[in-house]
Amino acid sequence: MSSWRKSAARNGRFLLKDEISKDPNTHGSIFVPIILGRDKTTVSVGTGNNKYYPLYASIGNVHNNVRRAHRDALVIIGFLSIPKTTRKYAHDDSFRLFRRQLFHCSLSAILSTLKPAMTEYEVLRCADGHFRRIIFGLGPYIADYEEQLVLSCTVKNWCPKCLAHRGDLDGGGNLPRTREHTDLLVSEHIDSDTLWHEFGIVSVLVPFTNDFPRADIHKLISFDLLHQLVKGAFKDHLVDWVLKYLKLTHGTKRGEEIMSDIDRRYVNSLIHLAFSNNQSELLLWHHSLGYGDFPTAVASKQWTGNDSKALMKVFLPAIEGHVPQDMVRAFRALLEFCYIARRDVITEASLVQLNDALTRFHHYRKIFETTGTVPHFSLPHQHSMTHYVDMIRLFGAPNGLCSSITESKHIKAVKEPWRWSNKHNALGQMLLTNQRLDKLAASRLDFAARGMLVGSVLSRAVAALTVGPEDEPNAPVIAPEVEGEVDDGEAVDGPTVLAFVQLARTPQRKRARTVMELADEVNVPHLRRLIRYFPFSQLHPNDPRSPEDVPAASCPRHDGRLYVFNSAAATFYAPSDPSGIGGMRREQIRACPLWRNVAARNDCVFVNANPDLEGMRGLEVARVKCFFSFKFNWVTYPCALVQWFDKVGDCADEDTGMWIVRPTVHDDGTPNFAVIHIDTIYPRSPLDPCLWSRLHC
Numbered sequence: 144m145s146s147w148r149k150s151a152a153r154n155g156r157f158l159l160k161d162e163i164s165k166d167p168n169t170h171g172s173i174f175v176p177i178i179l180g181r182d183k184t185t186v187s188v189g190t191g192n193n194k195y196y197p198l199y200a201s202i203g204n205v206h207n208n209v210r211r212a213h214r215d216a217l218v219i220i221g222f223l224s225i226p227k228t229t230r231k232y233a234h235d236d237s238f239r240l241f242r243r244q245l246f247h248c249s250l251s252a253i254l255s256t257l258k259p260a261m262t263e264y265e266v267l268r269c270a271d272g273h274f275r276r277i278i279f280g281l282g283p284y285i286a287d288y289e290e291q292l293v294l295s296c297t298v299k300n301w302c303p304k305c306l307a308h309r310g311d312l313d314g315g316g317n318l319p320r321t322r323e324h325t326d327l328l329v330s331e332h333i334d335s336d337t338l339w340h341e342f343g344i345v346s347v348l349v350p351f352t353n354d355f356p357r358a359d360i361h362k363l364i365s366f367d368l369l370h371q372l373v374k375g376a377f378k379d380h381l382v383d384w385v386l387k388y389l390k391l392t393h394g395t396k397r398g399e400e401i402m403s404d405i406d407r408r409y410v411n412s413l414i415h416l417a418f419s420n421n422q423s424e425l426l427l428w429h430h431s432l433g434y435g436d437f438p439t440a441v442a443s444k445q446w447t448g449n450d451s452k453a454l455m456k457v458f459l460p461a462i463e464g465h466v467p468q469d470m471v472r473a474f475r476a477l478l479e480f481c482y483i484a485r486r487d488v489i490t491e492a493s494l495v496q497l498n499d500a501l502t503r504f505h506h507y508r509k510i511f512e513t514t515g516t517v518p519h520f521s522l523p524h525q526h527s528m529t530h531y532v533d534m535i536r537l538f539g540a541p542n543g544l545c546s547s548i549t550e551s552k553h554i555k556a557v558k559e560p561w562r563w564s565n566k567h568n569a570l571g572q573m574l575l576t577n578q579r580l581d582k583l584a585a586s587r588l589d590f591a592a593r594g595m596l597v598g599s600v601l602s603r604a605v606a607a608l609t610v611g612p613e614d615e616p617n618a619p620v621i622a623p624e625v626e627g628e629v630d631d632g633e634a635v636d637g638p639t640v641l642a643f644v645q646l647a648r649t650p651q652r653k654r655a656r657t658v659m660e661l662a663d664e665v666n667v668p669h670l671r672r673l674i675r676y677f678p679f680s681q682l683h684p685n686d687p688r689s690p691e692d693v694p695a696a697s698c699p700r701h702d703g704r705l706y707v708f709n710s711a712a713a714t715f716y717a718p719s720d721p722s723g724i725g726g727m728r729r730e731q732i733r734a735c736p737l738w739r740n741v742a743a744r745n746d747c748v749f750v751n752a753n754p755d756l757e758g759m760r761g762l763e764v765a766r767v768k769c770f771f772s773f774k775f776n777w778v779t780y781p782c783a784l785v786q787w788f789d790k791v792g793d794c795a796d797e798d799t800g801m802w803i804v805r806p807t808v809h810d811d812g813t814p815n816f817a818v819i820h821i822d823t824i825y826p827r828s829p830l831d832p833c834l835w836s837r838l839h840c
Contacts, residue, residue, distance in 0.1 A: 162357055163278060172264040173275050176203035176282025177257065179250075180549040181223065181290065186561040195570075196223035197557050198253065199549050203282045207487065207543025208726060215584050217548060219556040219577055222570060223249050243293055243348055250351040254281070261356050281358040283365035283538050287546050288375070288523055295320070295360050296350055301343030302523060303364050304530050309343060312526035313505065320361040322353070366527065366534050368545040372481045375524030378451045381474060381508075385462060388470070388516045401465050408461040409454075455481065459799055468798055469510035475800045476504035484531060487726065489540050494532050501528055555580075642715035644732070644821045646770055646781045650706035654736075661707060664736075665768050665784060667816050674701055677782060677818040678775050705773040709735035711783070711821060732824070734767040734783070749825040750785070759795075762825060764788040764804045768816065783824065787815045 163169050178201040187193035201210055201217045210216040226242045228235075257279045259265075264276035286294060295303035297320075302309075306324075307317035318324075328338060329346050338344040352358035390398035459474050480500040483493055511517040531541070538544055560576040561569055590596050655661035662670035675698040680686070686693070714729045738744035745766050753761040765785035772781045788804040795802050807815040 166262075169264055169276075169278055171276060172278045173204075174278050174280060176280050177201075177254070178203055178282045178285065178544070180217070180285030180546065182287070182546060182549050182553070183225075184550075184553040184557050186558050194225060195557050195561075195573075196225050197221075197549075197553065198223055198250075199285075199552055199556075207540050210543050210548060215581070217552055218581065219552070221253050222574070240347060243296075243345075246293060247349060247351040251354045254351075254355065258355060281352060281355055281363060283544055284360070284363050285365060285367070285544050285546055285549055287367050287370035288527075291364050294350065295364060296325075296345040296348040298339055298343040298345060300521075300523060302526055304361060304527070306342065307526065310521055312521045312523065313529065322350075322359040322361065325361075326353075362537070365538050365544040366484075366531055366541045368481070368485060368541050369547045369550070371524050371527045372477075372484065373451045373455065376522075376528065377455060377477060377481065380522065380525065381477060382454070382458065384511050384516050385466060385470065388466065388511070388514055391515060405461045405465065409457055460801065463799060467510055467514075469507045471798045473504060473507035473510065475798070476500050476507060479800065480504060480528060484535075484541050487540060487542060489535055494535065497532060497535075501531075504528075642713065642825060644711050644713045644824050646711050646772060646821065647708045650708050650772075654707040654709075656704050656706075658702065658705065661705065661769070661771065664707075667768070667784065670784070670816075670818075672698075673784070673816060673818045674773070674782075675699060677780070677820075681780070681820070699775060701773060701775055703773065705771050708770040708772070709733065711770050711781075711824075713824070715825075732767060732770075734769050747788075748783075748785070750819060751823050751825050759790070759802050764790070764802075765817075765819075770821070781821045782818050783821055784816060784818055787817060 180199045198221045200220045205216045232238045260279045267277045291303045297303040300309040305317040305319050335346045338346045350360045352360040560573040564572040655664045678699040711732045717728045733744045733746045747766045749762040752763045768784040787807040789807045791803040
């Protein structure tokens with residue numbers, strides 16, 4: 144099964160290898176596509192010239208995980224001009240034309256030094272120290288929709304990738320836009336108004352790609368997960384449509400009441416839903432944020448990319464029961480499309496799933512049209528989803544070409560250098576700061592490669608004379624200690640392993656120290672029996688009996704001291720946007736009696752029950768009541784007291800695609816608790832993103 148992982152370098156290998164190979168002088172050369180990205184940013188709200196227009200560049204021969212991890216694979220190469228005028232001419236057509244053409248001329252001038260090496264190879268030294276023949280070319284361009292229009296000289300509300308009419312973008316059967324087709328229309332002296340209204344072409348502008356060989360701006364425009372899917376199709380469209388539907392159907396007052404209930408569900412980490420049988424069941428949900436981290440209302444207008452991604456995780460169960468079934472299914476289809484597109488590795492099977500999700504989304508979104516919420520569907524952000532399969536085949540996984548990469552780079556490349564400047568003619572100081580930072584980063588890599596940053600001179604000399612077990616080739620990898628607490632999760636560069644969980648470094652001093660004290664604290668009277676059964680289960684892992692069936696005399700006795708912890712750090716392999724260069728990420732599992740002085744917080748986890756089964760069928764769901772450790776026979780056991788949940792049904796819910804679970808109880812109605820080893824805990828993310836984010840198998 145083929146994999147579309149290697150980012151935009153495949154663009155050169157698949158699109159341009161035939162053209163380049165026609166020239167015998169280029170044989171044996173390496174093609175290096177130049178990835179560009181630009182986005183305006185604001186460094187100050189209240190003073191002076193506070194807007195900048197940075198231009199970033201990368202190469203397609205770098206893996207997506209390196210580019211996403213901000214390892215200097217994306218560098219700033221210049222600041223574009225922002226022409227200004229008086230209010231009188233701010234909206235003048237001539238000024239707009241000048242501003243846009245200046246942008247294209249600036250890009251052409253900046254990239255002109257690469258133009259000779261686009262037709263004849265240039266010998267350069269690569270990172271491994273070898274000299275190779277290099278052929279450069281323009282690769283994909285990272286930009287949001289507004290930027291794409293300026294780049295492709297396309298009229299607003301038209302698609303910059305195909306000739307679909309702006310009145311019916313999803314009509315189907317649309318031919319792709321090409322540089323040759325546009326040049327032909329312009330050369331035929333067709334009236335500019337006709338080109339504007341019939342083809343969506345701004346004929347008075349010339350794209351910068353026309354100055355370079357083998358460059359077609361319509362093909363080079365890439366996908367944008369952040370603005371097209373997360374902020375666009377999801378937040379700006381479907382979420383707003385739900386709010387509009389509630390007001391149209393129920394009136395303003397009742398609609399606000401329903402929104403208040405949605406807000407309540409949205410803020411809670413565990414969302415309770417009432418079903419038709421009047422039995423309170425639990426739709427399992429866990430997010431990494433705590434109380435107070437979310438905006439006060441779903442309808443809030445101030446949203447960052449992280450806010451929108453957090454909303455994606457909880458909005459589906461929040462609206463369950465308040466909107467028609469087809470609306471829920473439309474959200475499910477869109478979320479599946481988003482999570483598949485955000486994967487680090489996309490295979491042919493993934494592309495089939497992507498097309499299936501898109502087909503279902505187009506089918507179920509009609510409910511918004513039939514209810515009068517939306518008069519007609521012709522939205523560029525949603526239309527862009529139809530091009531994702533083709534662009535993935537050209538450019539690789541979308542998460543390596545998302546505008547979130549350039550927006551994150553703003554902090555290091557623009558905002559911090561501006562703060563470090565004296566604010567007078569700051570641009571020159573910012574450029575000098577970036578040059579010095581690049582040199583420092585290169586020096587650090589060189590020093591690290593030479594081993595100059597590890598220990599001291601004396602320790603290195605001693606290490607050279609001493610060979611320990613850690614030097615053996617098959618020595619096990621020791622997990623690093625947890626360096627404090629992480630609220631929203633963090634990327635981890637360490638060794639790539641499936642998952643491991645560690646207790647916090649220090650126990651809680653004001654919590655229980657004995658079994659009886661802990662039993663009273665967590666309100667589990669039979670905790671002593673559960674703790675006695677735990678060493679028995681460790682010594683007899685194949686014993687099929689439940690704790691109730693094992694005689695107390697057969698269980699080891701523990702009456703010594705124990706240590707209680709409020710959290711544990713879960714480090715796991717989750718190759719996606721927020722993970723480190725090795726695909727690793729660390730998040731906290733909380734089990735504390737008072738979280739941020741508001742209420743208790745007890746997170747839910749997966750427990751590995753049967754590794755031979757896939758997805759949720761091989762996992763059990765539990766809520767962590769507390770973490771603790773104790774010693775038995777001179778061995779320290781890190782444990783968790785958990786409350787079990789039962790799955791409702793053998794498959795995910797048909798409408799939401801989420802697994803529904805409810806607390807397991809004994810015959811007398813008491814909750815089902817157990818003491819388990821933390822090694823059996825699976826954090827959420829070793830699983831498929833669609834599973835852990837929405838509990839969908």
